[in-house]
Amino acid sequence: MKAMLCLISEQHVPNLLGVHELEPDILVLLETEGMRKKDAANNFLKALAIGGRDYFTRHEIVPLKDGDSIEETEKALEGVYRKYRDAEWVVNITGGTKPMSIGAYEFFRHKENSRIIYISASDQSKAIDFSLGADIPLRHRTTVAEFLAGYGFDVLKYEKMKENEMRSERWLGLAAEIAARSQNGAVLGFLANLSRISNDRKGRDRGLEISEADGLFLSDDHLREMIASSFALACDGERFTGALDKYAVRFLTGGWLEVFTWGLLKGLDRAWDVHLGLQIERKNEMLQNDLDVAFMTDQSLRIVECKTGGQEHDREGSDTLYKIEAIRRQLGALRVQSYLVTTSENVIDSGTGKVKEHLENRSRLYGCTIIDPRRVAELARMYLAGDAQLNAKVAQVFLGG
Known part of the structure; x- marks a missing residue:
């Protein structure tokens, strides 16, 4: 039997990737009281189930009183290790607090039946194996629904969204x-x-x-x-x-820009699970949001807000940026970036012909990329001309290269 230890935190993707790649028979989830109150372990299990790895009946939660104590971490692990002493252990020390990671490492590093792995935030395509020394490739591509589930969000009306995407394809x-x-x-x-x-x-x-x-x-x-x-x-x-x-x-009253943006992103190898008109909800907070376009890249979520027309209610363009940032913050995730795709001239400085300086500065602060009207028209012309460089240009605009 293979047992896998996951240190529970709000950032669930490294644990999710490890489970998908190594496929343990049972999960052991080390969870602090703070994470229990946020339902983090259950959110993680739900994200796994969405991706076809159902561990709802194959897991054990180990409570940890003090996530800032190496000694408490080792003490918490002692009992569950004795219970599964004959198992082959995989220990993912990526999550939790630093003392939890150190405690788990210290507890398992001399045990012959254990394998300790770590997944770097800067490269989630592999897991570093501290026991054998060889990197473990992580091939699973986290979907939007899996990513959001780990933060307590549900995707609503999925079938209607797919119907909308089929209609929009035409x-x-x-x-x-x-x-x-x-x-x-x-x-x-x-x-x-x-x-x-x-x-x-x-x-x-x-x-x-x-x-x-x-x-x-x-x-x-x-x-x-x-x-x-x-x-x-x-x-x-x-x-x-x-x-x-x-x-x-x-x-015809604005959705065409969402459809066009969605169509562009679907052509990128580095982008996956690209969706149009995604409705999400966090039930315990009665929190709902509509995402014009959402997609995954580098195991991270990207959200796109599309704006057409004169936007007379937002002459300076600031309100839209505030809205996008508010949505990003509500998701409660670190690995989320946003975009504003707009055909409105309200973001353009009439003197320079470029994005207004204050909007450019604020967008950098928010981690939001503004794709202005001229860039939208340029990409559309390339699309219509069947330009072989289109995907490379889209990747440069949306993914930085």
Whole structure:
């Protein structure tokens, strides 16, 4: 039998990676009172179950009174070790407090049936084996749902999200066409008019019936034909008529930027589990959030907020950054980075043509990358041209290279 010791902390990914790679028969979870109150061990078990490793009936929790005591740590381990003395032990000293790690190391380092491993925060592709000296490759790719579960969050309406992604796949080309023209005055006017009509009639909830009296026109022939074809609208000259369901309305009133961003990120080898319109909830705090786009890279979560239109309510662009940072903080995780993808000129300094200095400074403080309107249009043009360098450019913009 193989037993694996995990030192429980809020950062659960190193433990999760070790379990997936080494597949123990039983987990021994060393947990302080502070972590018990945060339900950290249960969150860890839930994250494992989501990834296909169910240890709810194959674990033992060992309570630790003082996580800052090496002696208390060794004392807590003595009893459980005697219980599984004949097991092959794997001891992951990555989590917990430093005294817990030292205590676990000291307790097991002279035991012939133990293997002590450590996973560096800077490189989670391998585990350092202090017993045998050879690195252990960690091949599991943590999903968004596994990552969030470790912090007490559930992903809501997963099947509806997948339906939305399948629907959006059909509209990806149209999303790129709109993104490429997102600084064009005629296109901006069309989108603004449609948003106004939608707001007046609650189109994002009910759908819209467009008549000639609405005067919804678009002079761009190619884009007009694509929109009409995609949503079975009629065109009398340059005017649209016909019915749009709520999903089409949501797409045309801003969702196209989310779809385009999602489509770009799906093409990256270094990004995985890319999702569109993710709804998450932490039940015990009645805390809910909607993430426009979310994905994983380097075993870390990335969240993307997309903004279109004039954003008249946020002329300086600061409110959106505050919102993104608030969401990131609510997740309670260290390895989370964020992005603001925007086609709004409110982030641009009219004098320099670059992102406003105060927004650039604040975004660096928050660990948030701003992807401005010109960069959005550039990526869209590369996408439409089938540019072979597109993925490399997307990786540079979103992943730093």
